[in-house]
Amino acid sequence: xxxxxxxxxxxxxxxxxxxxxxxxxxxxxxxxxxxxxxxxxxxxxxxxxxxxxxxxxxxxxxxxxxxxxxxxxxxxxxxxxxxxxxxxxxxxxxxxxxxxxxxxxxxxxxxxxxxxxxxxxxxxxxxxxxxxxxxxxxxxxxxxxxxxxxxxxxxxxxxxxxxxxxxxxxxxxxxxxxxxxxxxxxxxxxxxxxxxxxxxxxxxxxxxxxxxxxxxxxxxxxxxxxxxxxxxxxxxxxxxxxxxxxxxxxxxxxxxxxxxxxxxxxxxxxxxxxxxxxxxxxxxxxxxxxxxxxxxxxxxxxxxxxxxxxxxxxxxxxxxxxxxxxxxxxxxxxxxxxxxxxxxxxxxxxxxxxxxxxxxxxxxxxxxxxxxxxxxxxxxxxxxxxxxxxxxxxxxxxxxxxxxxxxxxxxxxxxxxxxxxxxxxxxxxxxxxxxxxxx
Amino acid sequence: xxxxxxxxxxxxxxxxxxxxxxxxxxxxxxxxxxxxxxxxxxxxxxxxxxxxxxxxxxxxxxxxxxxxxxxxxxxxxxxxxxxxxxxxxxxxxxxxxxxxxxxxxxxxxxxxxxxxxxxxxxxxxxxxxxxxxxxxxxxxxxxxxxxxxxxxxxxxxxxxxxxxxxxxxxxxxxxxxxxxxxxxxxxxxxxxxxxxxxxxxxxxxxxxxxxxxxxxxxxxxxxxxxxxxxxxxxxxxxxxxxxxxxxxxxxxxxxxxxxxxxxxxxxxxxxxxxxxxxxxxxxxxxxxxxxxxxxxxxxxxxxxxxxxxxxxxxxxxxxxxxxxxxxxxxxxxxxxxxxxxxxxxxxxxxxxxxxxxxxxxxxxxxxxxxxxxxxxxxxxxxxxxxxxxxxxxxxxxxxxxxxxxxxxxxxxxxxxxxxxxxxxxxxxxxxxxxxxxxx
Numbered sequence: 001x002x003x004x005x006x007x008x009x010x011x012x013x014x015x016x017x018x019x020x021x022x023x024x025x026x027x028x029x030x031x032x033x034x035x036x037x038x039x040x041x042x043x044x045x046x047x048x049x050x051x052x053x054x055x056x057x058x059x060x061x062x063x064x065x066x067x068x069x070x071x072x073x074x075x076x077x078x079x080x081x082x083x084x085x086x087x088x089x090x091x092x093x094x095x096x097x098x099x100x101x102x103x104x105x106x107x108x109x110x111x112x113x114x115x116x117x118x119x120x121x122x123x124x125x126x127x128x129x130x131x132x133x134x135x136x137x138x139x140x141x142x143x144x145x146x147x148x149x150x151x152x153x154x155x156x157x158x159x160x161x162x163x164x165x166x167x168x169x170x171x172x173x174x175x176x177x178x179x180x181x182x183x184x185x186x187x188x189x190x191x192x193x194x195x196x197x198x199x200x201x202x203x204x205x206x207x208x209x210x211x212x213x214x215x216x217x218x219x220x221x222x223x224x225x226x227x228x229x230x231x232x233x234x235x236x237x238x239x240x241x242x243x244x245x246x247x248x249x250x251x252x253x254x255x256x257x258x259x260x261x262x263x264x265x266x267x268x269x270x271x272x273x274x275x276x277x278x279x280x281x282x283x284x285x286x287x288x289x290x291x292x293x294x295x296x297x298x299x300x301x302x303x304x305x306x307x308x309x310x311x312x313x314x315x316x317x318x319x320x321x322x323x324x325x326x327x328x329x330x331x332x333x334x335x336x337x338x339x340x341x342x343x344x345x346x347x348x349x350x351x352x353x354x355x356x357x358x359x360x361x362x363x364x365x366x367x368x369x370x371x372x373x374x375x376x377x378x379x380x381x382x383x384x385x386x387x388x389x390x391x392x393x394x395x396x397x398x399x400x401x402x403x404x405x406x407x408x409x410x411x412x413x414x415x416x417x418x419x420x421x422x423x424x425x426x427x428x429x430x431x432x433x434x435x436x437x438x439x
Numbered sequence: 440x441x442x443x444x445x446x447x448x449x450x451x452x453x454x455x456x457x458x459x460x461x462x463x464x465x466x467x468x469x470x471x472x473x474x475x476x477x478x479x480x481x482x483x484x485x486x487x488x489x490x491x492x493x494x495x496x497x498x499x500x501x502x503x504x505x506x507x508x509x510x511x512x513x514x515x516x517x518x519x520x521x522x523x524x525x526x527x528x529x530x531x532x533x534x535x536x537x538x539x540x541x542x543x544x545x546x547x548x549x550x551x552x553x554x555x556x557x558x559x560x561x562x563x564x565x566x567x568x569x570x571x572x573x574x575x576x577x578x579x580x581x582x583x584x585x586x587x588x589x590x591x592x593x594x595x596x597x598x599x600x601x602x603x604x605x606x607x608x609x610x611x612x613x614x615x616x617x618x619x620x621x622x623x624x625x626x627x628x629x630x631x632x633x634x635x636x637x638x639x640x641x642x643x644x645x646x647x648x649x650x651x652x653x654x655x656x657x658x659x660x661x662x663x664x665x666x667x668x669x670x671x672x673x674x675x676x677x678x679x680x681x682x683x684x685x686x687x688x689x690x691x692x693x694x695x696x697x698x699x700x701x702x703x704x705x706x707x708x709x710x711x712x713x714x715x716x717x718x719x720x721x722x723x724x725x726x727x728x729x730x731x732x733x734x735x736x737x738x739x740x741x742x743x744x745x746x747x748x749x750x751x752x753x754x755x756x757x758x759x760x761x762x763x764x765x766x767x768x769x770x771x772x773x774x775x776x777x778x779x780x781x782x783x784x785x786x787x788x789x790x791x792x793x794x795x796x797x798x799x800x801x802x803x804x805x806x807x808x809x810x811x812x813x814x815x816x817x818x819x820x821x822x823x824x825x826x827x828x829x830x831x832x833x834x835x836x837x838x839x840x841x842x843x844x845x846x847x848x849x850x851x852x853x854x855x856x857x858x859x860x861x862x863x864x865x866x867x868x869x870x871x872x873x874x875x876x877x878x
Contacts, residue, residue: 002656002686002687002689003687004687004688004713004714005656005661005687005688005689005713006688006713006714006715006716006722007713007714007715007716007725008715008716009715009716009717009718009723009728010717010718011570011571012567012568012570012715012728013566013567013568013569013570013732014570015566015731015732015735016567016728016731016732017717021731021734024734025731042523044522044523045522047517047518047521047522050517050521051517052498052502052516052517052520055495055498055520055743055746056494056495056498056499059491059494059495060495063491077491078486078489078490078491079486080703081491081494081703082486082489082701082702082703083483083484083486083702083703084481084483084697084702084703085703116555116559116705116737116740116741117737117738117739119735119736119737119738120555120736120737123735123736127452127454127592128451128452128455129451129452130452131450131451131452131453132450146735146738149734149735150735150736152735153566153732153735153736154593155594217441217444222444247441248441248442248443248444249443249444249445250441250444258523262521262743263521263522263523264519264520264521264522264523264524264739264741264742264743265741265742265743266555266737266738266739266740266741266742266744267741274443274444274445274446275443275445275446276445276446276447276448276451277445277446277447277448278448278449278456279448279449283445284448286446289448289451289455292454292455292460292464293452293454293455293592295460295463295588296454296558296562296585296588296589296591296592297558297559297562297589297592297736298555298556298558298559298705298737299556299558299585299705300556300703300705301555301705302555302703302704302705302706302741302743302744303703303704303705304494304701304703304704304741304743304744304747305705305741305743305744307494308743
């Protein structure tokens, strides 16, 4: 009998030894080791008033819609739910109607690819767009690890564009494209979360959105707009998405139902209404090209999951923003509470004295606190063990060595009461670290 | 206002211009254009007695299992279904129990990664194993396009190993490894469907399975065993899977519930119980390494889909083979009918005269007919338009230019009556083409 075969990690793909993955594993492991700690770490949504029985209702709503509204036969409904189906999804029309109602995004349903969460959408679009060794992806930095992770899997070069307090600066994007060109690279796309970014909480102004679209035109690149948090406005009113402003088909819009409906369904989508010109001038939609890749990643998005989300969209009359009124209020209260508590624990004079500051996001799940000490994994472990509070080191989101003295706080997964208690613990931790007081 | 941006196909990733993808698109397009034709093309499973209402029952079975058998609280159940969850899945224990009962595969539940269909399982394992430019994948040829498609997406070199009438020959695998080594390549893995292969219908004998495992040991490679059809035995009894015979942890087993439960759920799995040795001798399971990649492809497999499959497994007491007794009988009858009708239309003397032959698979969905004319896309179109019958050109599954005079017939998606009628049409088509008779 042979001895059991073992593999060497350093002979497996390099992405498996990537420091970002190690960082994410460390975070998960710390969260798991301190279950009693109050956690401002995960960006997971509220469960609201979700009950498991809702799933059966959503399914029934969807099948009734097929039978009663669309006049489908029982056999057709059965095949729709049971079989392999259309690669680009079965609820694309409902999604197209929803983004028209909620965002003013007007695209043909055929431009919508339904994906296994927004993560698969990133995988599809990066694989399609990046072909040659000189192709480069720009990302707003600090950056969501989902996009840099896919780039790592596919061996795609990434250049960070440092963002300012109001999100990415279009002129900096333009400068990065030129710098890449001088280095012999070709920038294919720029990835950005324009509303309440993960991890920084920043948002782009309307003029900056318009300037970014002009830069995309001038420099001949696509903008990959990721928009999971856009509904969750805290102050002011919602700004138009880049896709809603996109008259030149420069924007590929990545969407998710994880925050606005049901993370457990794993349904996201990508809107890719660009034309692709093939041999002999044959034209297709970029969405059609993405379907070729999807047939090699997951074949179909679960029909069961799509039926659940489809039912939920029908129940909300394809107006998901209105259906999220409760969640919007919930996150607003949570972020207000978080910022108020920071203010209460660190009033102006005190924070100036200690060297502490934070941003005040207009919405979303995340805020960033800057501290006078290294907010690293060691500090996180101390915070968890001694103070019973968890957060995420911002340095884990930087590709260029930044964020070493910053914490990301997520307000999405705690009640206001729990936020208040957690912020008291965090204030004790930050104060002790900032003043050199032993815990 | 800028003119709408368009992209050039030849600047997108090469996989989008791959002839295999074009072939698949052509097939789908032909199937769509001739909806009245009897189709022996798709490998889709029977819908059996599936009803949409079953989904709600399976969900309820699963949540009751959590609450009543495992004693979970309502809150825990809610979080399990609603939230982001364990990357490697939530029904891994049920799957481990099922493969132990059905296949005699004994692995810890932690070695099971639940995936978005078997397609994602292929993506994960290829990405993990293939790191260096010299790494090569061997595939049994003709080959399922799902695996070669993933290899294309990831830029992995593939070498075909031509199979014989009894599936791949272990000595040919060994020779291919040596040939690759002489060319400066390193073979990391060999992909094979040992039971009732798609597309050829061949199966490996027990001695060949044991020899293949010895070759894997001698040549230091992994065997990627894909087993979607193993239950569907027509003659003789089921043979042990390679994984059940694997005493040296040389086999990574790819599984699917698409044929044995519900394609629309998109739930598959990979069993990867190999140890991986990292820096400082730190040990992990290959399954744990795959989870790092999964976090960058789909994050989680839909919890809703997993709950549906979980409920179905619980209802069958984790004995899916027994639960498939009806399906097994159905496919047996279908394949028998298909082979009987071929025999009836082309008795020995007639087929010798025309130059026609076919194999007699021991089970599964697929049989191959060899004809004296080119069974290409043009012939398929003629067959569909004039004779009302569809099939798949075997050349689409060959990487090395073979199969030009062969048709793949799938018996899975038609009733016996429909097979009888379809075979009459096919016989007319084949006869006319073989004798040069105008249609």
